[in-house]
Amino acid sequence: MIRLILVVLVIIAACAVTVFVTLNPGSASFEFMGVEGRMPFALAAAGLLVLTFILLVIWRLVLGVWTAPDNLRKFNLRRRKEKGFDALERALIAAAAGEGENAVRQAARADALLDRPALSRLLAARAAEAAGNLPGAEAHYEAMLEDPKTRIVARRGLAQIAHERGEHATTAAHAEDAFNQSKSVRWAFDALFDAQVAQADWLAALATLSEGEKRKQIAPDPARRRKSVLLTAAAMEREDSDPDKARSLAEQAASAAPSFAPAAALAARLLAANRKHSKAESVLKSAWSAAPHPALARALAELRKSDTKAKRAERLKALAAIRAEHRESRLLLAEAALEGGETGEARAALDPLLEFGTPSARLCALAARLARLEDDDKAARRWMTRAAHAPGEADWSDIDGEGRAFAFSPDDWKRMVYAFGDEGRLLHPRYERFEIAAEAVPETALLEAPKPVRVRPAPGKKGETVFHDTPRPPDDPGVGDDDDDDDDDIESIAARGHR
Incomplete structure (x- = not known):
């Protein structure tokens, strides 16, 4: 449209000039090398225009011949770049599709056609990775380290290769x-932190986490929870070798994330060992307020060895009152009531929990203890039988054979960094591996009913064979009696119900 308008304007201008020349006739004369001439002005103007056009054509021809070599070179270079970019495109598509051999061929072709060493090396490295040639990719990445523009991407590639090989120290180095070079690369923070956690280098991972939080490469809440796990793991390692350092780390862990029960339990134990019982109790109460957990109640119960049963029950009831609506608080009230022989309070706490859903092994064991206190042996046996088949609880205190809570292995701590740190889940790895199933089964002896004894009629008498319960020895108090050993067995089953 614009061109059409311009053409119309040119035609109008030409017509105007023609009309002007026609209305104003004149003549033009010239003298050249003794030759004189005279002609109308319009003819002279037309001749001048034709001569100018001829001169321009001649100039273009001369210029074309003069610049032909350069134009030919530029044409060939442009064709070469087009072929190179075409090969680059094919190589990228092949690498993304996983066609390693084709990607390598196209990358070599692009490298030969394009004068871009950084791009060619990166493409060659990606193609080698797609082909599964990690040594070749590593060689290309190492060559890219020489160029400041490609140093960070080369570090990333080398870190990924080292991670795939399981070389955590090399991954951490890259x-x-x-x-350290760039404060904006998120992958470097993730790779460095993951490699340090994989090496169980808790304090180094903690320093990386703190720097990443400053750079806003991780949200505050996950950073706080990760910090708590790392500090707790570091404190666990130093509990025997450096108790003072372990206590300081555990206190920091409990302060960073009060909902992380292992941190609070460890801090309380170390503080109690240093005769700081009040501070230990405060740590446990803060943790219970954030997230009630059976291990916290156990830690509080064992905090002061000099406490009487009544005093211990009073402390546990006070702990439960902090989060009275929570299920764990109700269970704690029931346990405290059973400890003090207060069957009415225990019944009031347990009945609502037993009526809601399927009772866990822990609930069944507590109900059995209550039935024993109420002298209902039949109900106690029934609840113990149910405890053998009831499911365990996910929120368990993990009391091992030596009475330690949260005795995680290094691999368990590594997993906990992400399970609790990123998701806020406190599930023991053994629970997720279903190791609880075998340990939650109560003792077989507690579940067996009295064995009947066949009693034959006296000789000469008619009648059916009669079965009687096996008589108990004189020193056997029986299941219904309040025997300390049986209570210990039920308590052991209740402890396994935690798990």
């Missing part, structure tokens, strides 16, 4: 270099 990620740390990139982490």
